[in-house]
Amino acid sequence: MRTRPDHDGKESQVTTPDVASTAASLRDAIRSSDLRLSKYNPLPRILTFDDFNYGAHGWVELGGNYNGRGDLDSMDEHFRDFRPPQLSNQNFFDVGTHGGMTGTYSLKLATRKAPGHTATAIRRLTMSGRGLLQIEAYLAWKVEANLGGGEEANRYGDITWDANSHPSEAQFGAFTVATDLSHDGIRYHNVMRFQNSDWDGHIVQKWMYPTVAEPTPHERFRGEHDYGRYTDFTAPNPDDWRFVSDRRQEACYNEVPTKVNWHYLRFLIDTSTRSNVELQFNNDVYDLRDVAVPPYGEKYESLESLLNFYFSVRTLGPHRNFLFLDSVVISADW
Amino acid sequence: MRQSQSAVMERGVDLEGVHETEPFETAWAGEARWYVHFLRPAPGSEVEFRVQISPDGINWVDHEGIAPLTSEAVGLLSIPVARFGHWLRLRSEQRSGTEAPMLRIYLELKE
Numbered sequence: 001m002r003t004r005p006d007h008d009g010k011e012s013q014v015t016t017p018d019v020a021s022t023a024a025s026l027r028d029a030i031r032s033s034d035l036r037l038s039k040y041n042p043l044p045r046i047l048t049f050d051d052f053n054y055g056a057h058g059w060v061e062l063g064g065n066y067n068g069r070g071d072l073d074s075m076d077e078h079f080r081d082f083r084p085p086q087l088s089n090q091n092f093f094d095v096g097t098h099g100g101m102t103g104t105y106s107l108k109l110a111t112r113k114a115p116g117h118t119a120t121a122i123r124r125l126t127m128s129g130r131g132l133l134q135i136e137a138y139l140a141w142k143v144e145a146n147l148g149g150g151e152e153a154n155r156y157g158d159i160t161w162d163a164n165s166h167p168s169e170a171q172f173g174a175f176t177v178a179t180d181l182s183h184d185g186i187r188y189h190n191v192m193r194f195q196n197s198d199w200d201g202h203i204v205q206k207w208m209y210p211t212v213a214e215p216t217p218h219e220r221f222r223g224e225h226d227y228g229r230y231t232d233f234t235a236p237n238p239d240d241w242r243f244v245s246d247r248r249q250e251a252c253y254n255e256v257p258t259k260v261n262w263h264y265l266r267f268l269i270d271t272s273t274r275s276n277v278e279l280q281f282n283n284d285v286y287d288l289r290d291v292a293v294p295p296y297g298e299k300y301e302s303l304e305s306l307l308n309f310y311f312s313v314r315t316l317g318p319h320r321n322f323l324f325l326d327s328v329v330i331s332a333d334w
Numbered sequence: 335m336r337q338s339q340s341a342v343m344e345r346g347v348d349l350e351g352v353h354e355t356e357p358f359e360t361a362w363a364g365e366a367r368w369y370v371h372f373l374r375p376a377p378g379s380e381v382e383f384r385v386q387i388s389p390d391g392i393n394w395v396d397h398e399g400i401a402p403l404t405s406e407a408v409g410l411l412s413i414p415v416a417r418f419g420h421w422l423r424l425r426s427e428q429r430s431g432t433e434a435p436m437l438r439i440y441l442e443l444k445e
Contacts, residue, residue: 055337072346072373084341089361091420093390097361105362112356147392320356 036102041266042331043134047125050328052087053103059085059328062120062310065217076217078231082312083119085109088324092258093145101138101262101326109323111315113144115199116230119323120312126305127183129334130272135309137328138262141175141196143168144320145257156317157201168257170201173316175323176234177267180308181274187303188295189214190269191234192279192288193241194249199316205251207244207279207286210235213294232314244279244286251282262326336445337362343424344439346373349381353426355439357391361420363443368413368424371438375408379431385413388421407435
């Protein structure tokens, strides 16, 4: 244990680790008494705290890259329609306003009713240090309620309505939390996806990650790819995805599409090693240190110290899929 | 300072007959304005716009205070909206003409 001299040269009884420990304890105590932050477990420096009762806080539709004339045709087709995020009071046909976990509003990402369509909101920062970086959120996922139809509306994929399970649960595809980071000439994405169901409505409910880097507009510019409108932009080939664990991640969809229960998500990464560290979903914690993060093979200009996080939601059927974010905290240890 | 949001509801959609924007939640906003830009005009056509509201984002009705607006499918137009409740969408319908215009549609919201 190191000691340090005090102002008149004598060794102090207060050690540096003790000071750090005291500071951490004080920080924890202050945070735990903060009614809005006590539900979070941030790293020492909170970079952003997004309470959607007070606006969208910079979460914006992910946009594609366009040419010097702003031509729509110059934009990757699968990057043209990620949908504007909505400040939602969770207004439903059966109960009226559901509201947020805290206050009235949450941020809502909504897909179209088109199989494969993805809605994506991104938060754009840069990094002023290297080390641990974490995003936390309280979130919920739902499917647009269906009104009317025949007996077929009571079945979808694995689920037939039984007043406990509801077919809409099988109509939710996936949501994803991910980064877009670049420093010292190397760009990479940390990606975690909750795959709820497959294209046929069979329940999956497992965490997944891609083994390849996301296709970029620069690659399309060079003629290396040209994906269609409903492509999975994060990693288009299903063969490039792996399960984090074969264990099913059970959750609280809560029976019908208009009951909302908030779930805690925490995704920890390390920018000093460009690696994943840990994923927490409610009380389940996944060790991600062996989950590789595929970097790009070439240097990208204009992106030094890029620090982006995005959330996306993808439907695999003709149903609007929604991801609601009550609030989001991004923190770092630098 | 008042909260505000501009949402690009369509970035370049071909109007093939009738088009309705995706449901958009507006409970927090006190005023709204649509902008429609004919990225590819269709001179000689008539396109009608109706502002629609909803109690649940599923069932829709024309806003009682805004008469349908008919345009000549060129240029940029706007429609101010007040007292719209919790959901908004814009319905576009080509009433005449053979060439399909391409639209960019913005929704501006402010507390």
